[in-house]
Amino acid sequence: MRFRWPTRDAWRRVPSRLAYLWRTSLQVRTVAITLLLTGAAILVTGIYMALSISNDLYQSRLDQALRDSSRATTTAQSTLNASDVSSGDAGKNLLNTVLQSVQASTSSRLVAAYRVPGQDTGVLAPPDRGSPAMNSVISPDLREKVQNGGMKQYYQSVALPAGGGTDPGIVVGSQLTLPSYGKYELYIGYNLRDSENTLLFVQNTLLVAGLALVLLIGAITWVIVRFVVEPIRVAARTSERLAAGDLAVRIPERGEDVFASLARSFNGMADSLQSQINQLATLSQLQQRFVSDVSHELRTPLTTIRLAGDVIYDQREGFPPATARTAELLHTQIERFDRLLSDLLEISRYDAGSVVLDAEPTNLVRLAEECVDELRTVAEQNGSELVLDAPGGYFDVPMDPRRIRRVVRNLLGNAIEHGEGRPVVVTVDSNESAVALTVRDFGIGMSAQDTGHVFDRFWRADPSRKRTLGGTGLGLAISLEDATLHSGWLQVWSSPGAGSCFRLTLPRVAGREITASPLPLAPTEDSAGVPQGSDAATGSEAHA
Numbered sequence: 001m002r003f004r005w006p007t008r009d010a011w012r013r014v015p016s017r018l019a020y021l022w023r024t025s026l027q028v029r030t031v032a033i034t035l036l037l038t039g040a041a042i043l044v045t046g047i048y049m050a051l052s053i054s055n056d057l058y059q060s061r062l063d064q065a066l067r068d069s070s071r072a073t074t075t076a077q078s079t080l081n082a083s084d085v086s087s088g089d090a091g092k093n094l095l096n097t098v099l100q101s102v103q104a105s106t107s108s109r110l111v112a113a114y115r116v117p118g119q120d121t122g123v124l125a126p127p128d129r130g131s132p133a134m135n136s137v138i139s140p141d142l143r144e145k146v147q148n149g150g151m152k153q154y155y156q157s158v159a160l161p162a163g164g165g166t167d168p169g170i171v172v173g174s175q176l177t178l179p180s181y182g183k184y185e186l187y188i189g190y191n192l193r194d195s196e197n198t199l200l201f202v203q204n205t206l207l208v209a210g211l212a213l214v215l216l217i218g219a220i221t222w223v224i225v226r227f228v229v230e231p232i233r234v235a236a237r238t239s240e241r242l243a244a245g246d247l248a249v250r251i252p253e254r255g256e257d258v259f260a261s262l263a264r265s266f267n268g269m270a271d272s273l274q275s276q277i278n279q280l281a282t283l284s285q286l287q288q289r290f291v292s293d294v295s296h297e298l299r300t301p302l303t304t305i306r307l308a309g310d311v312i313y314d315q316r317e318g319f320p321p322a323t324a325r326t327a328e329l330l331h332t333q334i335e336r337f338d339r340l341l342s343d344l345l346e347i348s349r350y351d352a353g354s355v356v357l358d359a360e361p362t363n364l365v366r367l368a369e370e371c372v373d374e375l376r377t378v379a380e381q382n383g384s385e386l387v388l389d390a391p392g393g394y395f396d397v398p399m400d401p402r403r404i405r406r407v408v409r410n411l412l413g414n415a416i417e418h419g420e421g422r423p424v425v426v427t428v429d430s431n432e433s434a435v436a437l438t439v440r441d442f443g444i445g446m447s448a449q450d451t452g453h454v455f456d457r458f459w460r461a462d463p464s465r466k467r468t469l470g471g472t473g474l475g476l477a478i479s480l481e482d483a484t485l486h487s488g489w490l491q492v493w494s495s496p497g498a499g500s501c502f503r504l505t506l507p508r509v510a511g512r513e514i515t516a517s518p519l520p521l522a523p524t525e526d527s528a529g530v531p532q533g534s535d536a537a538t539g540s541e542a543h544a
Contacts, residue, residue: 026225026229026232027222027225027226027229030221030225030229031218031221031222031225034217034218034221035214035217035218035221038213038214038217038218039214042210042213042214043210046206046207046210049206050199050202050203050206053199053202054199057195057198057199058192058195061170061190061192061195062155062170065155065170065172065188065190066153066155066172068106068107068108068188068190069106069153069172069174069188070153070174071105071106072101072102072105072106072188073102073153073174073176073186075101075102075105076098076099076101076102076176076186077176077177079097079098079101080094080098080176080177080178080179081177081179083179094126094178095113095126095129095178095184096129098176099111099113099129102186102188106188107190108188108189108190108191110131110133110134110160110169110188110189110190110191111129111131111186111187111188111189112128112129112130112131112134112135112138112186112187112189113128113129113176113184113185113186113187114128114129114130114143114184114185114187115128115181115182115183115184115185116147116175116182116183116184116185117147119182119183120182125178125181125182126178126181131187131189133160133161133162133189134160134171134187134189136161137158137159137160137161137169137171137189138156138158138171138173138187139156141156142154142156142171142173143173143185145173146173146174146175146185146187147175147185149174149175150175151174151175152174153172153173153174154172154173154174155170155171155172155173156170156171156173157169157170158170158171158189160189160191162191162193167191167192167193167196168191168192168193168195168196169189169190169191169192170189170190170192171187171188171189171190172187172188172189172190173185173186173187173188174186231251231259231262231263234251234252235251235262235263235266238250238251238266239266242270242273247270247273247274247277247278248274249270250266250267250270251263251266251267253267284351294344298341299341302334302337302338302341305334306334306338309327309330309331309334310331312327312330312331313327313328313330313331315327316328340474343474343475343478344474346474346478347457347474347477347478347481350478350481355481355485357400357403357485357486358400358402359398359399359400359486359510360398360399360400360401361396361397361398362396362397362398362399362401362404363393363394363395363396363397364393364397364399364404364428364435364437364506365390365393365394365428367401367404367405367408368388368390368408368426368428368437369388370405371405371408371409371412372386372388372412372426374409375409375412375413375416378413378416379412379416379424382416382417382419382421383421384415384416384419384421384422384423384424384441385423385424386412386423386424386426387423387424387425387426388426388427388428389425389426389427389428390427390428390429391427391428391429392428392429392430392431392435392518393428393429393430393435393436393437395430395435397435397506397507397508398509398510399486399506400482400485400486403482403485403486404482404486404504404506406478406479406482407479407482407483407490407504408437408439408504410475410476410478410479411439411479411502411504412424412426412439413475414439414441414475414476414502415439415440415441415443415500415502416441418441418443418444418500419441419442419443419499420442420443420444422441422442422443422499423442424439424440424441425438425439425440425441426438426439426440427440427519429518429519430508430518431516431517431518432508433507433508433512433513433514433515433516434488434505434506434507434508434514434515434516434517434518435505435506435508435518436503436504436505436506436517436518436519437503437504437519438501438502438503438504438519438521439501439502440499440500440501440523441499441500441501442498442499443499443500444496444497444499445494445495445496445497445498445499445500446494446495446496446500447494447496450494451492451494454476454492454494455476455477455480455490455492456477457473457474457477458473458474459473479504483504483505483506486506486507486510487507487510487511487512487513487514488504488505488506488507488514489503489504489505489514489517490502490503490504490505491503491505491517491521492521493521493522493523501521501522501523503517503519503521505517505518505519
């Protein structure tokens with residue numbers, strides 16, 4: 001299997017993946033924070049220990065060098081004091097002998113001697129004995145201190161040349177007095193290469209130990225956090241499944257620790273929740289069955305009452321005026337009662353989940369024309385003009401024509417009812433994913449609070465208003481269910497004093513998601529010449 005180097009896009013996605021892990025994983029965050037804090041603590045401790053060890057090593061080597069130099073200088077000076085030199089050659093040999101004894105009595109081979117300037121030049125004194133490794137590192141400042149310091153010792157940290165590079169070192173300076181020849185500066189160099197190697201070894205050991213400790217702490221933290229986080233993950237997954245409707249899921253109860261207590265409490269809560277949901281479901285089923293049974297049971301006496309009412313209504317011309325008016329009212333209310341029973345049966349079917357979509361190819365424009373023609377007489381009686389504008393949508397779309405016709409009739413009926421005698425505009429258009437129909441009136445409109453309840457059952461914006469179409473308060477609720485059954489949208493826009501606009505959007509292909517509606521919800525232009533609504537309009541959406 002050939003190894004493939006990650007692409008540039010893969011490297012670019014690394015920060016986003018790390019950020020995602022940081023946001024979503026408690027375990028990753030805990031381990032990362034622990035490693036960061038532990039690493040910072042180990043780094044500070046390591047730096048402190050390295051500096052302390054370095055200072056201790058340097059100080060111990062400095063003390064050793066000063067003691068060694070002092071001992072060698074004292075021995076050399078004693079040798080010089082005991083000698084009797086009168087000739088130049090003897091003095092030269094004596095200086096060489098002293099320097100050799102200094103080298104023999106110290107751990108260093110770096111020794112140099114220089115005659116202190118300003119002495120009698122008439123005396124033929126032994127020449128300076130320099131050291132190639134020390135001539136360039138002895139600073140003028142150190143020489144000045146040694147020349148004026150008498151028997152005191154002075155030192156300086158230097159970099160000694162060694163093998164093309166440099167080694168850390170110390171140069172210790174003091175004075176020697178040669179009888180008959182005057183004072184000389186004596187310098188002894190000490191190489192600290194071995195101390196530096198020891199310090200590097202200690203620092204590398206601290207570094208490796210620190211990294212190993214950080215990794216070990218990270219591994220331990222990962223294991224511990226895993227034990228702690230795993231029960232939380234189980235609780236989170238169980239909560240998600242419970243929220244998704246799996247009421248039988250529970251958290252396993254193990255042990256007697258705090259997680260076991262959490263599991264018992266959670267399971268108790270889940271049991272109580274399941275019991276209450278089952279009770280509510282049972283009550284809902286009983287309610288649905290009651291509504292359905294009552295509606296069916298009322299259908300038979302209602303049919304009888306309707307037949308009798310129709311007989312009375314057909315003979316109203318022969319009744320006195322008061323009796324004739326009573327017959328008309330009876331006929332109207334019987335029809336409204338019949339529609340209410342039909343709507344209740346339809347709602348009970350939706351609640352029971354027994355509604356089946358009977359889809360067939362239908363032209364929404366033609367369906368809208370039929371509904372407009374059917375309600376045109378009612379609109380004229382209310383002083384409203386029905387206007388149909390269809391720039392698109394002249395093709396068949398799979399839908400249940402009976403249900404969509406009921407939706408359009410409900411929307412037109414509400415627009416006529418609340419249109420205040422102004423035109424009602426019906427628009428049909430389509431795009432690549434959907435076909436839509438809007439019903440726009442220019443009546444009293446609704447407030448934001450009313451718009452939020454427009455699809456509620458038995459809700460009316462103004463119950464005191466006279467209803468010429470005898471609505472039941474269930475029309476828009478059923479229309480919303482019909483639109484949802486088609487995987488469509490039913491939305492509303494409204495503004496007080498500017499009217500309302502209802503928009504029905506259906507997918508062109510059954511089951512395909514609607515990306516956008518071809519018609520705007522908030523109207524921007526008035527096709528009937530009526531002033532458009534204000535910018536402060538409110539809207540409400542309800543869609544699948």
